[in-house]
Amino acid sequence: MIKISLLGCGNISRFIANAIDRGIIKCKLVKVFDENQAAIENFNKDISVTVPIADNIEELVKDSDLVVEAASQGAVKEYATKILSSGKNLMIMSVGALADDTLFREMKKIAKKKKLKIYIPSGAIVGLDGVNAAKLVNIDSVEITTRKNPKTLGVDVKEETVLYEGPALGGVKKFPKSVNVAATLGLAGVGLERTNIRVIADPNIDRNIHEIRVKGEFGEFKTITENVPSPQNPKTSWLAALSAIATLKKMCDVVQFGT
Ligand SMILES: NC(=O)c1ccc[n+]([C@@H]2O[C@H](COP(=O)([O-])OP(=O)(O)OC[C@H]3O[C@@H](n4cnc5c(N)ncnc54)[C@H](O)[C@@H]3O)[C@@H](O)[C@H]2O)c1
Structure with missing residues (x-):
């Protein structure tokens, strides 16, 4: 044991x-x-x-x-x-x-x-199994769009706002508690410099939503994960x-x- x-x-x-x-x-x-x-x-x-x-x-x-x-x-x-x-x-x-x-x-x-x-x-993401297999041949692009309620991201905006767009490396530094998933995706796949992330604050949602798109020699896939926040810590998806x-x-x- x-x-x-x-x-x-x-x-x-x-x-x-x-x-x-x-x-x-x-x-x-x-x-x-x-x-x-x-x-x-x-x-x-x-x-x-x-x-x-x-x-x-x-x-x-x-x-x-x-x-x-x-x-x-x-x-x-x-x-x-x-x-x-x-x-x-x-x-x-x-x-x-x-x-x-x-x-x-x-x-x-x-x-x-x-x-x-x-x-x-x-x-909090779905799709790493695909990344693990896809990276055995050439991967052209890996993108992740993370959409959360502004409160979860620690900002106060009244309408949908893109807070960051660019390499995952910068996104992880800007939102250390909210984009662990981008770090995982980047490290598992093509690296944090080549993984593109968009972080969106959306006051109309109460779920943490991650959309991943991977394109490469294998073809392409897209996953969408709509996470219910944990009751004790809304920053953490269940x-x-x-x-x-x-x-x-x-x-x-x-x-x-x-x-
Ligand atoms: N990989 C993912 O997809 C993912 C998803 C959600 C959360 N996380 C991360 O997992 C971690 C834990 O999440 P959680 O929801 O349990 O957080 P939490 O805030 O509920 O609990 C973290 C606990 O760790 C303790 N702690 C923090 N730093 C410490 C240190 N240096 N030494 C000893 N104790 C320390 C805190 O006092 C707290 O009790 C966080 O860093 C969070 O960002 C990762």
């Missing part, structure tokens, strides 16, 4: 802990860590067993096989290389942090040397939390579907 530690006790981690608690994922939750005491207290209220709290990152990683980061880009920058250097596999949700090429290269170098895995779930759970479940399941 895989032993998991959770870095961050917020929305996504609570979903994961519940899934473990209910036996949906056959993993053991060994420890959690959060810089915010209130988040830790809320976390333990949600599940039937009390999970030990780590006081620092060294304690968090100690007895686990895999650390799941569901905290912040800052946490990835601060802890990702430490976690890998201590010989633990790592799952990353705050994928925007990996737009820092130096950091990501270092992480991959350590993982390769120590024979570890870095897992990056699809998160599908993102479910995707984290599905990634963990896939590690434990005998049969694996999809590319």
Whole structure:
């Protein structure tokens, strides 16, 4: 049974802990860590067993096989290389942090040397299976249009407004909490410089909508994901939390579907 530690006790981690608690994922939750005491207290209220709290990152990683980061880009920058250097596999949700090429290269170098895995779930988008296959031949273009309510994007506009259009690299830096999906798509496919993103604030919607278009030698595909926001954190799509759970479940399941 895989032993998991959770870095961050917020929305996504609570979903994961519940899934473990209910036996949906056959993993053991060994420890959690959060810089915010209130988040830790809320976390333990949600599940039937009390999970030990780590006081620092060294304690968090100690007895686990895999650390799941569901905290912040800052946490990835601060802890990702430490976690890998201590010989633990790592799952990353705050994928925007990996737009820092130096950091990501270092992480991959350590993982390769120590024979570890870095897992990056699809998160709130659909279509990475297609990208993974399509990139084995030439890809001409990858585009993503992300449409969210202005409140979710932290802006106040009264009509549909394009807030950013250009390479995903710039979009990830401008909206670090809202466009993790563009980072995932970019890193999985043709890179953040060649992946084009449009971020649109739309006061008429209450869902986080991502439209992806990929064209290449294989042909082309388009996916549209209309996400219901998580009840506890509207910035996070429910599908993102479910995707984290599905990634963990896939590690434990005998049969694996999809590319
Ligand atoms: N990949 C995706 O598609 C996707 C989708 C949604 C959210 N996310 C990202 O996943 C992460 C978690 O999302 P969430 O909804 O659970 O957020 P959340 O705000 O509900 O919870 C994050 C928790 O992490 C803690 N935290 C933050 N930085 C920390 C640090 N340096 N050390 C220790 N604890 C720290 C916070 O105190 C908080 O309790 C966020 O970065 C979010 O942007 C990714």
